[in-house]
Amino acid sequence: MSKVGWIRLAIVLGSVGLLEILCQSGVIRPLTMIPPSRMAVELWKLGASGKLAPPVTKTLGNVAAAFILSVVFGFIAGLLIHALPRFRRALDPLLASYYAVPFFVFYPVLIVIFGMSDLPIIIIGFLFGVVAMIINTLNGLDRVPTVLLKVGRMNRMSALQTAALIKLPSAAPYLFTGVKLAVAYSFIGVIASEFILSGSGIGYDIAYAYNNFDNRTMYALMLFILTTVTALNMALYIWEQRMLKRRQGGR
Amino acid sequence: MAASVETMPDAPKTMRDIHAPVHASVAGVTRIFPAVGEQPPVHALGPLDLDLVKGEFFAVVGPSGCGKSTLLEVLAGLSAPTEGSVTFEGQPVSGQVPDGVGVVFQEDASFPWLTVWDNVAFGLRRAGFDASEITRRVDYAVGFMGLADFAQAYPAQLSGGMRQRVCIARTLVLQPRLILLDEPFGALDQQTRLLMGDELLRLWRETGATVLLITHALDEAAMLSDRVGAMSARPGRFIELVETGWPRERDSRIVSEDSFGRLTGHLWSLLREESMKASGHQMGRQK
Amino acid sequence: MSAVALDKPANATLRRWTDFFLLIAGLVVVWYLLHLWAGEVALTSPYETVAKLIDLLGQAWFWPHVGETLLALFYSLLIASIGGLGLGTLLGIHRLSGQVAEPILVALYALPKITLYPLILLIFGLGLSAKVAFGAIHGIIPVTIFALNAVRNIKPVYLKTARVMRLTPLQAMRTVWVPAALPEIVSGQRIGFALTLLGVLLGEMFASQQGLGFLIINAIGLNDVPVIMALALLLALFAVAVSSALLALDRKLHQRS
Structure with a gap:
């Protein structure tokens, strides 16, 4: 690992260590936060008791569905919007302010329409994720060099072939950013919905534990979410770096 | 404004097969870019005529912004002329790049x-x-x-x-039977350009293709081609079509010949005024 | 030909606005169709929503909630934009710190920070400080990341030029660093604004008895769809107005460079 990598690791481990010491020594009261090591133990116990699997399956399943819908629809919508410059100019201010509107306020509306199923939650996660994908698809398509599109015309490729074989790979670094954000936003949408009104899922269980002063379960679940999201992101980050290294000659 | 075909005063007789059939041609072509926002419409090219003979190596030189690249795009079918017609192997070119035409661009593609x-x-x-x-x-x-x-x-x-x-x-x-090159060596250093030029000549001889090369380098045009079309400042038209008279077997060593110097000198005398016009024009456009 | 050229700019601006209003009209139509499809109980019509919003705006009790949200937003934005700008600039200037910090920041950016709301509540208790903290943690990270990249990506040749001209550090800062980094910094502030507002509203929903977020969660509890819709409309109008202004500034600065 590089020097930068070691420093980074030291900082992360140092922060966790500091938190551990502060909690153990009582500077941070146990009512506020339990030590990180304790969180891990509680998470392990929760997993062993079999109480972790159902909410995790539920939440991750919904996130996965919302994420896949976001990426697929986001890319297709991005392609279409990019092909309509006038529409896009009008749409831009709306896209730019999209994330300031907390879409999960519509959760109750969706429940009335679709009933108390997973669908409203998936839709909220999708609504959160899809715009990040659209914005980054547009960004990527804006930066496809015109000369590459001319190569496409030279080879008499159809619009579909050009999209799949030139635009998609050329915009890939930006699409990747969109994919990473779609993961993050799908999680936010799904978990926020579970917090607000739902009878299951990790978000619900955290809120339930909080209301019952069950700090051990609460922090174990929080640890689970944070480590899962971070691990997922790191995996995507490493994959992305490998791709970029190849394309930018290891700069 | 018919282009005069003129041979260099002391140049050797042409080695190009002037009786070969016309391979691609441009007739009465103009290209006017419509107004965009505050910019008025731009008359980029023409009216202009050109017949490319099968198997020849033709170079186009001209001041920057004179419509060289526009000519290439029109010839390739990448953009449609405002007026006039383009044909390749007897078929009209419109809307798409015809089979048998290859393009190499200036940018890294x-x-x-x-x-x-x-x-x-x-x-x-x-x-x-x-x-x-x-x-x-x-x-x-x-x-x-x-x-x-x-x-x-x-x-x-x-x-x-x-x-x-x-x-x-x-x-x-x-x-491809017609290869169009748009300043392909524009971003390269001078030595690399000369070597790439040699390879281009070798490729041209081996494939027997017709080649049209756009370049801003007078020496490159003089060294590589059978004919050089010197273009005026925008709207670009041919001022003169110059026969180089080189043999088909040639390479970058011809740069040391006297006639090479005279040829580039002649091209520069044709283009000096046009280049001044073009750069003055551009300075005037910047606010 | 010149007359056509003179007409153009006015026409283009006019057309942009027409397009924008056509789009808004289209969205209202879609909304109305959804209303017809889903029914009165699920989704109030555009007209009723506007009427409800005007009704709310006329109520005396409503305005303290608006004021509370704006106050929390103001403090959060102050922390997020100034804190993020300062932190990002330092990380951008000190290359090694920037390299170390960037992936950590990106990882933090991607965390669903809403998960942390019990922690924020346990630290700050119910009230303004919890909301501000929630808004600030949402906004500060994107502002920092953009500022970091803005400063780090200033072309070295600009800085060399500043040295060749023997500018003092202060002059160099004012005439080279700030103008060169400004477009990206404004982009960061724009995204920071949207997320700070989101964070404040989330904070109000879970950690407050005051503010628009509180009114929303209350309405959700009562399943009062007209109020939910009216508040969502108000927030959307506010967010779009501020974002559009920042976007216009952003565009202008990016065009220049």
Whole structure:
């Protein structure tokens, strides 16, 4: 690992260590936060008791569905919007302010329409994720060099072939950013919905534990979410770096 | 404004086959870009006529912004002329690039996500050749362009000159009968340009294709081509078509010949005033 | 030909606005169709929503909630934009710190920070400080990331030029660093604004008895769809107005460079 990598690791481990010491020594009261090591133990116990699997399956399943819908629809919508410059100019201010509107306020509306199923939650996660994908698809398509599109015309490729074989790979670094954000936003949408009104899922269980002063379960679940999201992101980050290294000659 | 065909005073007799059939032609072509926002419409090109004879090497020189690249795009079918007609092998060119025409662009057009080998194979795969034929042609072109050691490398790992060779090889494997080159060596240093020029000549002789080369370098045009079209400042028209008179077997060593110096000198005398016009024009446009 | 050229700019601006209003009209139509499809109980019509919003705006009790949200937003934005700008600039200037910090920041950016709301509540208790903290943690990270990249990506040749001209550090800062980095910094502030507002509203929903977020969660509890819709409309109008202004500034600065 590089020097930068070691420093980074030291900082992360140092922060966790500091938190551990502060909690153990009582500077941070146990009512506020339990030590990180304790969180891990509680998470392990929760997993062993079999109480972790159902909410995790539920939440991750919904996130996965919302994420896949976001990426697929986001890319297709991005392609279409990019092909309509006038529409896009009008749409831009709306896209730019999209994330300031907390879409999960519509959760109750969706429940009335679709009933108390997973669908409203998936839709909220999708609504959160899809715009990040659209914005980054547009960004990527804006930066496809015109000369590459001319190569496409030279080879008499159809619009579909050009999209799949030139635009998609050329915009890939930006699409990747969109994919990473779609993961993050799908999680936010799904978990926020579970917090607000739902009878299951990790978000619900955290809120339930909080209301019952069950700090051990609460922090174990929080640890689970944070480590899962971070691990997922790191995996995507490493994959992305490998791709970029190849394309930018290891700069 | 008919272009006068004139031979250099002391140049050797032309070695180009003037009786060969016309391969591609441009007749009465103009290109006017419509107004965009606050910019008024731009009359970029023409009216202009040009007949390319089968198998000749034709270079176009002219001041920057004179519409050289526009001419190439019109000839390639990448953009439609405002007026006039373009034909290739007797067929009108409109809307799409005709089969048998290859273009090499000034900008780096290699695909950064594909290896050198896959870049070169790109067009063949689109055209639906079978695997063994693709392998045969790509291996040959990669070798011909001196890329064999880098076949599995990605473009980002190569120098600018090598990347341009990838693009040339990618065009070459399709065995185009008309090759259009838009300042392909524009971003390269002078020595590399001379060597790439040699390779271009070798390629031209081996394929027997008709070549149209756009360049801003007078020496490059003088060294490589059978005929040089000198263009005026915008709207671009041919001021003169100059016969170079070089033999078909030639290479960059001709730069040391006296007639080469006279040829570039003549081209510069044609273009000096136009270039001044063009750069003054551009300065006036900047606020 | 010149007359056509003179007409153009006015026409282009006019057309942009027409396009924008056509789009808004289209969205209202879609909304109305959804209303017809889903029914009165699920989704109030555009007209009723506007009427409800005007009704709310006329109520005396409503305005303290608006004021509370704006106050929390103001403090959060102050922390997020100034804190993020300062932190990002330092990380951008000190290359090694920037390299170390960037992936950590990106990882933090991607965390669903809403998960942390019990922690924020346990630290700050119910009230303004919890909301501000929630808004600030949402906004500060994108502002920092953009400022970091803005400063780090200033072309070295500009800085060399500043040295050749023997500018003092202060002059160099004012005439080279700030103008060169400004477009990206404004982009960061724009995204920071949207997320700070989101964070404040989330904070109000879970950690407050005051503010628009509180009114929303209350309405959700009562399943009072007209109020939910009216508040969502108000927030959307506010967010779009501020974002459009920042976007216009952003565009202008990016065009220049």
